[in-house]
Amino acid sequence: MTDTVQLTAERAEAAAEVSVRDLTVLYRTDQGELPAVAHADIDLPTGTITGLVGESGSGKSTLALSLMNAIPAPGRISSGSIQVNGVGDVTRLEGRALRRVRGRALGYVFQASQNSLNPLKTVGKQLLDLGRAHDVQDMRGLVRRARELADEMGMDGARVLDSYQHELSGGMRQRVGIVLALVLNARVLILDEPTTALDMLSQAAVLEIVRKVHRQEGLTTLVVTHDMGVVSEIADRLAVMYGGRIVEDGPATEVLQRPAHPYTRALIGATARITGDTDTARALPGRPPDLTTVPRTGCVFRERCPLAMDVCAETEPQLLTWAPDRRRACHADPATTAATGEGA
Amino acid sequence: MKGLTRRLLVRLGTGLVMVWVVATFTFFLVHALPGNPGDAQYEQYLTQGMAPETARAKVAVIYGFTSHEPLLQQYTSYMWQLLQGNLGVSISYTGEPVVQVIRAALPWTLFPVLTGLVVSFLVGVTAGVVAAVRRSSRWGGLLSLSGSLVAGVPSFVLALLLAFLFHTLWQILPFGDTSDVTLEPGFNGPYIASVISHAVLPVATYALLSYGGWLLAMKSSVVSVLGDDFILASELRGITPLTRMRYIARNAILPLFTVLALSLGFMFGGSVLIEDIFDYPGLGNLLLKSIGARDYPLMGGAFLLITVAIVLANILAELLYSVIDPRVRR
Numbered sequence: 001m002t003d004t005v006q007l008t009a010e011r012a013e014a015a016a017e018v019s020v021r022d023l024t025v026l027y028r029t030d031q032g033e034l035p036a037v038a039h040a041d042i043d044l045p046t047g048t049i050t051g052l053v054g055e056s057g058s059g060k061s062t063l064a065l066s067l068m069n070a071i072p073a074p075g076r077i078s079s080g081s082i083q084v085n086g087v088g089d090v091t092r093l094e095g096r097a098l099r100r101v102r103g104r105a106l107g108y109v110f111q112a113s114q115n116s117l118n119p120l121k122t123v124g125k126q127l128l129d130l131g132r133a134h135d136v137q138d139m140r141g142l143v144r145r146a147r148e149l150a151d152e153m154g155m156d157g158a159r160v161l162d163s164y165q166h167e168l169s170g171g172m173r174q175r176v177g178i179v180l181a182l183v184l185n186a187r188v189l190i191l192d193e194p195t196t197a198l199d200m201l202s203q204a205a206v207l208e209i210v211r212k213v214h215r216q217e218g219l220t221t222l223v224v225t226h227d228m229g230v231v232s233e234i235a236d237r238l239a240v241m242y243g244g245r246i247v248e249d250g251p252a253t254e255v256l257q258r259p260a261h262p263y264t265r266a267l268i269g270a271t272a273r274i275t276g277d278t279d280t281a282r283a284l285p286g287r288p289p290d291l292t293t294v295p296r297t298g299c300v301f302r303e304r305c306p307l308a309m310d311v312c313a314e315t316e317p318q319l320l321t322w323a324p325d326r327r328r329a330c331h332a333d334p335a336t337t338a339a340t341g342e343g344a
Numbered sequence: 345m346k347g348l349t350r351r352l353l354v355r356l357g358t359g360l361v362m363v364w365v366v367a368t369f370t371f372f373l374v375h376a377l378p379g380n381p382g383d384a385q386y387e388q389y390l391t392q393g394m395a396p397e398t399a400r401a402k403v404a405v406i407y408g409f410t411s412h413e414p415l416l417q418q419y420t421s422y423m424w425q426l427l428q429g430n431l432g433v434s435i436s437y438t439g440e441p442v443v444q445v446i447r448a449a450l451p452w453t454l455f456p457v458l459t460g461l462v463v464s465f466l467v468g469v470t471a472g473v474v475a476a477v478r479r480s481s482r483w484g485g486l487l488s489l490s491g492s493l494v495a496g497v498p499s500f501v502l503a504l505l506l507a508f509l510f511h512t513l514w515q516i517l518p519f520g521d522t523s524d525v526t527l528e529p530g531f532n533g534p535y536i537a538s539v540i541s542h543a544v545l546p547v548a549t550y551a552l553l554s555y556g557g558w559l560l561a562m563k564s565s566v567v568s569v570l571g572d573d574f575i576l577a578s579e580l581r582g583i584t585p586l587t588r589m590r591y592i593a594r595n596a597i598l599p600l601f602t603v604l605a606l607s608l609g610f611m612f613g614g615s616v617l618i619e620d621i622f623d624y625p626g627l628g629n630l631l632l633k634s635i636g637a638r639d640y641p642l643m644g645g646a647f648l649l650i651t652v653a654i655v656l657a658n659i660l661a662e663l664l665y666s667v668i669d670p671r672v673r674r
């Protein structure tokens with residue numbers, strides 16, 4: 001393992017820390033195996049925070065779990081590769097090698113990380129379990145590092161390690177989740193809905209902390225969320241998912257200001273409505289699809305798309321670069337979407 | 345620690361109330377029965393030519409009260425006797441204090457019931473974990489099926505079946521009484537061996553009866569814990585499978601401790617049937633005999649003891665629970 005780390009350690013500037021290619025994940029349903037993620041291509045550039053947004057069921061968590069090669073049964077990665085810097089193709093790992101990558105190279109903060117701790121053991125004991133699982137020799141060092149991280153996140157490290165989950169507040173649990181994800185010096189941090197279960201104050205605090213550790217530890221971070229507000233707060237880059245497809249990505253501010261896909265535009269419009277900006281508010285019509293209701297041919301968004309054309313029902317649009325560092329999957333003219341997107 | 349002490353006190357309090365209710369119930373049972381047994385006894389003594397005073401005193405010794413006093417006074421004197429650990433005198437075991445009769449029978453229920461419970465708990469819980477983890481394989485399915493099958497058999501059918509197979513048909517195991525009557529009771533090899541072999545059938549019955557319940561309860565508990573967020577979270581942290589298994593087992597077994605206390609009570613109740621079938625002279629057998637002989641003091645004593653056992657089991661379960669679960673320890 002250490003050999004491969006050294007071999008690939010010298011990487012090119014601005015290379016991607018994680019690159020996902022043609023990733024397809026299938027879940028077995030009573031209608032056969034259906035894709036929750038289809039032909040996804042995405043890079044997490046080293047040192048950036050990428051926001052992954054989309055409505056419920058769009059496949060965000062599935063994509064994030066794929067990065068850990070942890071798709072639960074009855075699902076499986078059916079094609080594609082996920083190259084992680086210093087690790088190789090995660091989809092080819094299994095058993096002990098895979099287990100070692102989880103936690104050491106890739107830190108994952110779980111969607112429901114309010115309950116991501118064993119309720120019967122103190123945080124400290126679980127930290128030791130983690131150390132043992134990864135053959136850490138210097139347990140004192142591990143504890144010291146955990147305390148440092150906790151202090152860095154504005155908690156009393158010693159007290160936290162002595163606590164059970166039920167003794168911690170929601171925001172603290174979230175932070176403990178981040179500590180455990182980073183304590184083995186993972187380079188990549190994946191956060192699935194880090195703010196969903198929290199009140200507004202804790203949300204802001206957690207985002208602040210994510211930004212801080214991201215900078216201090218020099219991480220590459222993926223934040224999965226359905227909350228556009230979160231993305232606009234912290235993300236450098238933004239990827240939008242719909243029906244298992246990445247439909248648009250690019251630099252966060254650009255995508256937010258000039259969405260190039262009708263779905264992105266609708267999402268931003270829906271957010272404006274929630275935040276009370278009624279002039280630009282526009283409801284997102286229809287319901288988000290799930291595995292069984294997503295259109296099988298053509299564009300996955302066509303049933304809710306105001307710009308849908310004949311071609312949209314026949315040919316699935318590819319995710320293509322249409323401007324520098326911007327990609328979209330849509331048959332409509334970028335000028336059309338941009339023009340009508342002005343209001344949002 | 346404050347919370348735990350309070351909960352234990354609550355358990356103790358409700359337990360004492362339960363004991364009090366059962367005691368009061370037996371008191372009034374004796375009164376409500378047609379031809380009040382105390383009076384009947386008194387009349388019988390009179391017809392035997394006893395002086396009324398002596399007869400009354402004898403009845404008072406047996407029941408702790410006589411019906412010649414006002415009801416409230418009878419009740420308080422009965423309760424007073426009870427508080428001093430005096431449960432009256434058995435009628436069918438002439439002259440023997442109820443406490444002594446019960447003390448002689450108690451071990452023969454306690455020992456098989458507890459052994460059966462421990463065995464079935466350990467085996468059932470282990471099998472439950474396997475059945476849950478391997479639930480999509482054939483072995484897991486078979487294991488679950490064994491649990492459902494055994495759990496569905498009525499206790500007397502199981503007892504009769506075991507007795508028929510192992511005693512009558514294959515003649516491997518003895519039957520009836522606690523040991524070979526020709527042996528000298530005491531700490532000697534043959535006697536102990538005989539006690540053990542006599543206990544095998546009742547113990548096996550108790551164990552089999554509750555095995556299915558433990559298996560199914562543990563299986564569903566493990567399945568639910570497997571779906572808990574922290575298990576997936578620990579997998580995503582690269583925790584070893586063995587450690588994860590330990591997390592699962594410890595979390596899954598928690599709810600079973602409450603059932604453990606309940607099932608101890610159930611098994612004490614079940615001992616009435618099973619000891620009768622195996623002709624095993626424990627508490628259940630005693631209770632049945634006392635009913636047949638209309639030995640009310642003995643009956644009341646046995647009821648009371650079973651109540652106390654259930655109360656104690658509940659307190660024990662609460663303690664066990666708090667040792668394992670930090671959330672209730674506070």
Ligand SMILES: Nc1ncnc2c1ncn2[C@@H]1O[C@H](COP(=O)(O)OP(=O)(O)OP(=O)(O)O)[C@@H](O)[C@H]1O
Pocket residue numbers: 027028029036054055056057058059060061062063072073074075226289290291
């Ligand atoms: N274990 C599973 N079995 C079958 N289908 C599943 C399973 N897990 C997820 N799916 C389906 O895959 C699709 C994507 O799910 P996923 O959890 O990735 O969505 P998401 O974008 O994270 O949504 P949310 O915002 O609700 O977390 C959904 O349609 C969901 O119903």
Ligand code: SF4
Pocket residue numbers: 261262263299300301302303305306307308309312317329330331332
């Ligand atoms: S491809 Fe067609 S249906 Fe899909 S988003 Fe573009 S215009 Fe709408």
Ligand SMILES: [Mg+2]
Pocket residue numbers: 060061062111192
């Ligand atoms: Mg999700």
